[in-house]
Amino acid sequence: MAKSLLIISRQAPWSGLSAREALDIVLAGGAYDLPVGLLFLDDGVFQLVPDQSAGQLQQKDLTANLKALEIFGVEDLFVCATSLMERGMRPKDLNVDPIGLLDDNAISALIDRYDQVITI
Structure with a gap:
């Protein structure tokens, strides 16, 4: 069985690059x-704010990556x-729906549900 x-x-x-790297890891896992x-x-x-002007900061917009999460079967957001x-x-x-809104206690419980946790 695959580890979560x-x-x-x-x-x-x-x-x-951290935000993009986090999304890349999630997409690869999916x-x-x-x-x-x-x-x-x-x-x-802030990654979830729609209509970001990433080009003005010479960065790539992450919106396409966020939309790809569903295609890759990533539903736990x-x-x-x-x-x-x-x-x-x-x-x-936010530009992602559905997304679970969690308080601090729920975040602790969420972390406990997963076998591996990576913070980026």
């Missing part, structure tokens, strides 16, 4: 039918409610 994998993405899309989940935490929630609130964001502002 949770990726915790904590970096804003414009802060370097391509190999690995049970994989993705949690957006801290500044990682989560976002930290506290991270959203601290950044003045609401669940309806």
